[in-house]
Amino acid sequence: MLQPGGLLLAAILVLAVAAFVQPMFDPDFWWHLRVGLDILAAGVPQHNFYTYTAAGHVFITQEWGTEALFGLLYPRAGMLPILLLFGLVTWAGFAVGLVRAHRPGGRLGVLAVGGALWVLSSLQIWGPRSQTFTFTFAALLVWLLDRHRRRGGPAILWAVPLVCVWGNLHGGFVFGLGVFLVVVVAEAAANRSPGDDAVLAGARVPWARWRLRAATLGLAALAAMVNPNGPAVYRYPLELLSSHVAQQVLQEWQSPDFHSHAMWPFLVLLVTTLLVASRAGRTHLADWLLAGAGLVLALYAVRNIPLFGLLALPLWVDGAGAWVAAWRGDRRVRAAAPGRVEGGRRARAATAAVALAAVALVTAVRVTAVVRSPENDPGSSAYPEAVARLLCAGPPARVLAPYGSSGWLLYQLDPRQPRGRGCRPDRVFIFGEVNVVGPRVLAGYLTAVAGGPGVPRLLARTRTTLVWQPRGSPLAWRLAADPGWTCIFADRRDVVFASRSTVAGWHTPAPARAACPG
Numbered sequence: 003m004l005q006p007g008g009l010l011l012a013a014i015l016v017l018a019v020a021a022f023v024q025p026m027f028d029p030d031f032w033w034h035l036r037v038g039l040d041i042l043a044a045g046v047p048q049h050n051f052y053t054y055t056a057a058g059h060v061f062i063t064q065e066w067g068t069e070a071l072f073g074l075l076y077p078r079a080g081m082l083p084i085l086l087l088f089g090l091v092t093w094a095g096f097a098v099g100l101v102r103a104h105r106p107g108g109r110l111g112v113l114a115v116g117g118a119l120w121v122l123s124s125l126q127i128w129g130p131r132s133q134t135f136t137f138t139f140a141a142l143l144v145w146l147l148d149r150h151r152r153r154g155g156p157a158i159l160w161a162v163p164l165v166c167v168w169g170n171l172h173g174g175f176v177f178g179l180g181v182f183l184v185v186v187v188a189e190a191a192a193n194r195s196p197g198d199d200a201v202l203a204g205a206r207v208p209w210a211r212w213r214l215r216a217a218t219l220g221l222a223a224l225a226a227m228v229n230p231n232g233p234a235v236y237r238y239p240l241e242l243l244s245s246h247v248a249q250q251v252l253q254e255w256q257s258p259d260f261h262s263h264a265m266w267p268f269l270v271l272l273v274t275t276l277l278v279a280s281r282a283g284r285t286h287l288a289d290w291l292l293a294g295a296g297l298v299l300a301l302y303a304v305r306n307i308p309l310f311g312l313l314a315l316p317l318w319v320d321g322a323g324a325w326v327a328a329w330r331g332d333r334r335v336r337a338a339a340p341g342r343v344e345g346g347r348r349a350r351a352a353t354a355a356v357a358l359a360a361v362a363l364v365t366a367v368r369v370t371a372v373v374r375s376p377e378n379d380p381g382s383s384a385y386p387e388a389v390a391r392l393l394c395a396g397p398p399a400r401v402l403a404p405y406g407s408s409g410w411l412l413y414q415l416d417p418r419q420p421r422g423r424g425c426r427p428d429r430v431f432i433f434g435e436v437n438v439v440g441p442r443v444l445a446g447y448l449t450a451v452a453g454g455p456g457v458p459r460l461l462a463r464t465r466t467t468l469v470w471q472p473r474g475s476p477l478a479w480r481l482a483a484d485p486g487w488t489c490i491f492a493d494r495r496d497v498v499f500a501s502r503s504t505v506a507g508w509h510t511p512a513p514a515r516a517a518c519p520g
Contacts, residue, residue, distance in 0.1 A: 007111030023089035025375035033409030038073025095138030136174030278321030489518030
């Protein structure tokens, strides 16, 4: 481990903590927290009672376990345990992925560089989110599959409880079942291939071992239904993947934009994978197919980039290691005097200790800054707290709020909040769980925020009484010129309009109206 490659790998493992422990930048966290509190109070909801546009719509709580975990931790200890827990879960998945990609006799330096590219390519995805469980459980599953390929035995049956727990934490368990299916199909094809194909020969497993895998896959698919949603747990991810409207509004569900600097590390990982793949001589057929599937997923949606790294890293490390070996050639180790060898070891140990201490210090400073980030406090300046106070003080309302802030608003207006506000359980037009409201409501929201000519009719049909939008947005300008709506609040970033029929109930002070557009 005192060799440069081992030292670099250790440094990457420590620095990765700083990448994985992120502030709560995901606005969806707050509605997940609200749902978690409702789960703990009254059980898993089966229908939507958060919106007025699709009240009663079936609510498939595909990540109810994670939401309940939020509800348990946050009210008692704040954001700190959530940030650290999800950082640790992500780090565990990363470490398992590195173990899986390492081959006997492989170069640790190459593994470290591949791991660093993996971390950097997914910087905008890491964070305390429910999909973190999908990342780590996927790493555990592919590690189990690799282990069973090499050793056989009944340990593969651990995939059944793994998928069962996974299915209660996040809907990404279907990804795990897809990975499992790809491996089973690839090995069946390899077993039936002619014996002179070296690539397929390396992927062959005894048929008895293959049958155990196939049976385990079937049991795992059934285990996922041990869930409050039953078989309907499969419905949610399939509907979301097929929702073209969702891809229009959800940035992480869009394809990577390589014009953005944030995507350049992923582009480097992708291009280098393609360049070194031809030298990957120890990679199994299943891993080739998994890397291809991961590439398709990553190009489909940005949020899948960490999974591409997980699936493609063995191929990258194998090919890059072979390329480095060919470039450097065979070097003979020069003999040295015993005293010089011992002195060299001591010097390397001291250097390693100092370097790792410096890396650990940098990581600790970064994690401390993350924990203190205002994004972790829903009442901080990072959030429109003045809007929440306004809504709590006014009459009951049907609120069309910005998509990214509607979940935060649901949490803020929860009457159980220990704020002494007396907030009512108001409903919103839409929030982050697009499958709860359906594509029609989402399409209506997109029409509204565009400020088109059909806005008055849409707001009247849905009986919307309050509209909160960013200052200067198309909808804000549209309502400022509409005699049916009156601005009741504005600041430098937000503006709130009330319908003429309900504006009399909003007694806002003059300073709150002074900044209104018009």
